[in-house]
Each structure stands twice: as structure tokens, then as C-alpha cells.
Amino acid sequence: MRELLANVHKICLRPKRDYSVRKHHPWVFSGAIADVAFAGSGKDSASPLSGETVEVVSAEGETLGYGSYSPASQIRVRMLSFDPKRVPDGAFVAELVALSISRRAAFFAPESTTNACRVINAESDGLPGVVADYYNGHVICQFTSAGAERWKDEIVQSLMANFPAGAAPLSVSARTDVDVRAKEGLKCLEGLECLTGEEPPELIEIKEGDIRYFVDVRKGHKTGFYLDQRDARAAVGAFAKGREVLNCFCYTGGFGLAAAAGGAKHVTQVDISRDALELARRNAELTFGGGPEAKDGRRFDFVEADVFQYLRRCRDEGKAFDLVVLDPPKFAATKSQVEKAARGYKDINLLAMKLLRPNGILATFSCSGAMTSDLFDKVLAEAAVDARRDFQMVGRTRQGADHPVALNFPEGLYLKGVILRRLS
Ligand code: SAH
Numbered sequence: 001m002r003e004l005l006a007n008v009h010k011i012c013l014r015p016k017r018d019y020s021v022r023k024h025h026p027w028v029f030s031g032a033i034a035d036v037a038f039a040g041s042g043k044d045s046a047s048p049l050s051g052e053t054v055e056v057v058s059a060e061g062e063t064l065g066y067g068s069y070s071p072a073s074q075i076r077v078r079m080l081s082f083d084p085k086r087v088p089d090g091a092f093v094a095e096l097v098a099l100s101i102s103r104r105a106a107f108f109a110p111e112s113t114t115n116a117c118r119v120i121n122a123e124s125d126g127l128p129g130v131v132a133d134y135y136n137g138h139v140i141c142q143f144t145s146a147g148a149e150r151w152k153d154e155i156v157q158s159l160m161a162n163f164p165a166g167a168a169p170l171s172v173s174a175r176t177d178v179d180v181r182a183k184e185g186l187k188c189l190e191g192l193e194c195l196t197g198e199e200p201p202e203l204i205e206i207k208e209g210d211i212r213y214f215v216d217v218r219k220g221h222k223t224g225f226y227l228d229q230r231d232a233r234a235a236v237g238a239f240a241k242g243r244e245v246l247n248c249f250c251y252t253g254g255f256g257l258a259a260a261a262g263g264a265k266h267v268t269q270v271d272i273s274r275d276a277l278e279l280a281r282r283n284a285e286l287t288f289g290g291g292p293e294a295k296d297g298r299r300f301d302f303v304e305a306d307v308f309q310y311l312r313r314c315r316d317e318g319k320a321f322d323l324v325v326l327d328p329p330k331f332a333a334t335k336s337q338v339e340k341a342a343r344g345y346k347d348i349n350l351l352a353m354k355l356l357r358p359n360g361i362l363a364t365f366s367c368s369g370a371m372t373s374d375l376f377d378k379v380l381a382e383a384a385v386d387a388r389r390d391f392q393m394v395g396r397t398r399q400g401a402d403h404p405v406a407l408n409f410p411e412g413l414y415l416k417g418v419i420l421r422r423l424s
Contacts, residue, residue, distance in 0.1 A: 008055045008087070009048040009069070010037045011077055015059040021079065022064065024408040026123045028056060028077035047071060050185060051150025053080070053088055068128070068147020072185035078128035078147050090154040093127070097158035100125040100132075104402055107134075108167040116206035116215070117402040118227050119159070124406040129184075130155060132172075133223040134163075135215050136207075138200040139172040140192070140223040144180045156195045171197030175223055192218045203279075205286070208233070211257050212286045214279060226254060229327065232365065232397040232417045236325060237262030239361045239394075239419070243322035246270065246314075246355065248307045248348070253280030255325040255363070257287060260299055264323070270303045270310055277302050311351035323361045324352040332368040341368055342375065346383045353387040353422070362391070362420045369414035376416055384420075395419035 013021070017032035036047060036054075048054050048069040054077060056064045063084040067077040080088040080096075100120045107117040119139065120132035129145025132155075139159050143149045156172045163169060176189045194200070203214040208230060217224040236255050240262035247256035250269035260267050269280050284290075284300045303310065307328070326348055332341030345366060352362055366376050384391050397417035399405075405412035 008053060008066070010055045010057050011035075011067075011069075012037060012057050012061075013059055013064075018058040018062075018064060021056055021082070024079075024082050024406075026067070026079040026128050026406075026409060027075045028067065028079070030074055030076040033076055034059065051146040051148075053147075055087075068145065068150060070146040070184050073146070073183055075145075078123075078145055080126070080128070080147065090151070093151045093154045094158035094161075096126045097132075097155055098162040100127065101159070101162045101164075103404075105164065107402060108164045114206070114208045114230070116208065116225065116227060117230075117400075119402070120155075121403050121412070123409045124404045124412040126406075127155070131223065132159060133225075133227055134167075134169070135200075135204045135217060135224065137167075137170045138204055138217065139169045140200075140217045141172065141174045141195075142178050142223060143174060143176075143186075144178050144184065146184050146186065149184075149186055152195070160196060169197065171195075171200055173200060173217070175217075209261065210287070211261050213252065213254070213257070213283050214286060215252075216279060219275070220279075221251065226251065226327075228367075228399040228403045228415050229254060229365075229397075229417075230400045230402075232327075232363065233258035235395055235397050235417075235419060236323070236363050239363070240264040240323060243361070244320075245323045245325070246321040246352075247325045248311070248352070249326065249328045250280055251276045251327075253283045255327060256280070256300065257283060259323065259325075260284070260288060266299060266301070268301045268303060268321075270305055270307055272304065272306050274304055277304055307348060311348060311355065314355055315351060319355060320357045321355050321360065322357055323363070324356060325363045326352055327363075327365040327367075330368045331366070332370040335370045338368075338370050338375070341371055342379050345371070345376065345379045346386075349380055350383040350387050353384060353389050353391070356389070356422045358422055358424065360422045361394075362422070363417065364420070365397075365415065365417045367415045369411060371416070373416045377418065380418060380420065390423040391420040392423060393418060394421050 012035040014034040052069045054069045065082040067079040115136045119134050129148035131142040159172050173192045173194045181188050215224040237258040240259035245259045245264045245267045248270050250271045256267040256269045331344045332338045399415040
């Protein structure tokens with residue numbers, strides 16, 4: 001043990017800056033670090049390399065654990081081990097991957113209604129900066145921290161080796177076009193890098209209950225699909241019977257298809273992106289068919305528009321709906337943007353509230369981590385007052401169980417959903 005530790009850089013924290021690591025929060029910010037020391041010899045002692053494993057030590061000299069060094073990031077160390085006796089190595093990381101997969105066993109059981117789920121959810125699964133999503137046999141990863149990049153090979157091998165029989169991956173690939181990689185000094189490239197196995201197809205077909213979706217893992221958002229909204233799609237489906245639905249920011253159509261599967265009378269899918277709408281159209285055909293019945297009955301309409309303008313147009317034209325879904329992109333990336341984001345959320349929610357018929361349902365979401373659930377509720381309440389409508393809350397949703405949130409890492413909870421019913 002002594003020998004091992006002798007070759008590790010020590011990150012010495014400032015006095016009283018050890019509390020968050022002691023509570024097993026995985027991030028050590030640069031401002032908490034007093035000094036970087038190197039105990040070994042014959043090696044450049046100046047600074048640890050990107051992704052190198054370092055020992056984190058309190059001001060009093062107590063070893064608190066080990067993490068990966070990110071020289072270019074404000075989050076200078078991401079913790080991997082909080083055990084002073086356990087220096088992370090390849091086997092340690094491989095085991096974390098295996099454990100993470102085993103926690104999702106229910107998704108891979110024969111009775112599972114889906115063949116797509118997140119298998120590694122970064123910090124909350126003990127693997128900072130590592131995301132891995134499984135789409136019907138193909139695993140798509142994002143490595144967004146220096147440590148994640150350092151352990152990439154071990155992670156990929158463990159992903160290939162540890163799925164339950166029948167679900168073993170055909171390939172593991174990585175999306176390297178994630179902006180946050182730049183903050184870590186990692187390369188950002190377009191598209192998908194196949195790391196092992198056969199190249200994934202252009203579009204991967206997945207199922208979720210009775211619905212099937214094509215997922216574009218190369219150009220689609222995140223790794224291709226909003227797996228995190230699975231429970232919310234089910235909730236919207238359960239309210240949809242007989243309703244006329246407006247699905248704003250529809251992307252590839254998820255909520256609209258869930259509503260249609262739940263018995264909606266008609267669904268209008270709105271997005272600003274032509275490519276997203278094109279896939280939404282193909283997805284509608286995939287599950288509901290594109291035959292004459294669908295055309296004449298016009299179960300779906302697809303509208304390419306800016307939602308902020310479209311909602312105003314609907315208001316001006318006196319349109320009304322029985323169910324409106326608002327699932328916009330992240331309005332606040334940081335705390336400093338929360339105020340502006342709140343105005344954006346209030347604007348679209350107020351407009352949507354006005355379009356609802358009595359007893360209409362508003363399913364409204366915020367995926368901005370900086371926007372707390374309390375603040376989001378407050379924004380909705382203010383929007384309702386200004387819309388001169390009364391609502392009751394009939395449900396709340398959050399990211400699904402395959403996107404867990406470690407209790408000591410509240411930053412992991414980013415997705416909030418509220419389902420409201422119009423009373424008057
Ligand atoms: N609800 C989707 C995910 C939404 S992602 C799902 O469940 O899959 C956000 C979407 O909003 C993207 O498809 C993006 O093209 C779209 N978008 C962003 N700004 C927009 C705007 N002002 N008007 C309409 N769509 C917008």
C-alpha cells in the first residue's frame with residue numbers, strides 16, 4: 001500500500017474545506033485546494049496529468065479518498081473512492097460498471113416493456129462524467145470528464161462483459177460532441193466513435209410499451225433520445241384518452257406518441273427543428289402506420305414553429321386544447337441564468353394555461369438543474385394568477401429510476417415535471 005501511495009499526487013484541501021468530501025459529495029472545486037504535493041521521485045512533480053488518480057487529503061493530513069484530476073476544470077477533482085484504503089484501479093472501475101448494470105436488471109428481464117435505458121448515470125452511479133445509454137443492443141456513452149476519459153477502455157470492456165444473457169451489447173460507441181468536454185480540455189468531434197463491436201445502424205429501433213421509436217444516435221440530442229422522460233410519457237398517456245393534444249418542443253415526438261397510445265383524439269407536434277419533426281413523423285408512422293386511415297383521420301399534425309410564437313398565434317386564433325405538454329430545452333445552464341429562465345418558463349406556461357379548455361391538463365417540465373422544484377412551482381402559480389385560471393396539481397414526475405440521484409449529490413436531480421388540471 002505504501003508503495004502505491006508514494007506515486008500518487010496529494011491534493012491538500014484548505015482548512016475547513018473537507019466537509020463536502022466527508023459527506024461523499026464527489027466534486028472538489030479548485031478553490032478548496034491549498035496545495036498539490038507529489039510524494040514520488042523521478043517523475044515530473046509539478047502537477048498531476050489530466051485524468052490521473054490523486055489522493056485527497058484534509059488540511060490536517062487525513063486521507064479522505066481518491067479521485068481523478070481535471071487540470072482544466074473548476075471541478076478540479078472528481079472522487080472515485082471515499083475509502084482511504086482503496087486506491088481506484090481498472091478493476092475498481094470495472095466493478096462500478098458491473099454494479100451499475102446490475103441495478104438495472106429489471107429493465108433487461110424478460111417481462112420488461114422496454115429495450116432502452118440508461119445503464120450508467122455518472123456521479124450518481126459512482127462514475128463521475130460517465131453516461132451510458134442502452135438502445136436495443138447498442139450502448140452509447142458520453143465521457144465528459146478527464147477521469148472518465150482516462151478509464152474509457154476499462155469501462156467499455158466492462159460494459160461488453162457484464163450485461164445479463166440475452167442483452168449483451170453488439171457495440172459500444174461514444175458521442176464526443178458534448179460541449180462540456182471542452183471545459184475538461186477534451187476533444188470535441190462531430191458524430192459517433194464506435195469503440196468496439198459493429199457500427200450501430202443509422203437509426204436504432206427501440207420499444208417502450210406499445211410504442212416504437214427510431215433513435216438517431218449520431219445526430220440526436222444527448223445520446224439520441226430522452227430516456228429520462230419515460231415515466232412522464234406514461235403519465236401523459238394516462239391522461240390522454242379522448243383529448244386534443246398540443247405537444248410543444250416535441251423533438252422526435254415522445255409525448256405525442258404516448259398521448260396517441262393513450263387514446264388521444266388528435267395530436268399536434270410542434271418543434272423548431274425540421275430534422276426532429278421529420279423523425280417525429282417517421283416515429284408516428286412506425287407505431288401507428290401511415291396508411292389511408294391515418295391520413296384521413298389525421299391523428300397527427302406536425303408544425304415547424306417557434307413555440308413562443310406558435311402559442312401566441314393559437315391564442316390570437318382562439319384555438320383550444322384538452323392537454324398541453326411543455327418540455328422545453330434547458331433555459332438555465334447556470335444559477336446566474338435562473339431569473340431569465342423563470343421569465344421564459346412563466347411566459348410559455350401562462351400562454352399554455354390560456355389555451356386549455358376546462359378540465360384540461362397541462363404537463364409541464366423543466367430540465368434546468370439550476371431551477372429548483374420550489375421555484376418552478378412558484379413560477380407556475382404566478383402564471384396561473386396572470387392567466388386568471390385555477391389549477392390543481394394532479395401529479396409530479398422526475399427522471400426515471402434508471403437516472404438515479406445519489407443522495408449526497410443533489411445536483412443530479414435536474415428534471416422536474418408537474419401535471420396540472422384546469423378547474424376554472
Ligand atoms: N419533449 C422532447 C424533448 C425536447 S428537447 C422529448 O420528450 O423527446 C427540446 C426541443 O425543443 C428540441 O427538439 C428543440 O429543437 C426544440 N426547440 C428549442 N427551442 C425551440 C423553440 N423556441 N420553439 C420550438 N422548439 C424549440
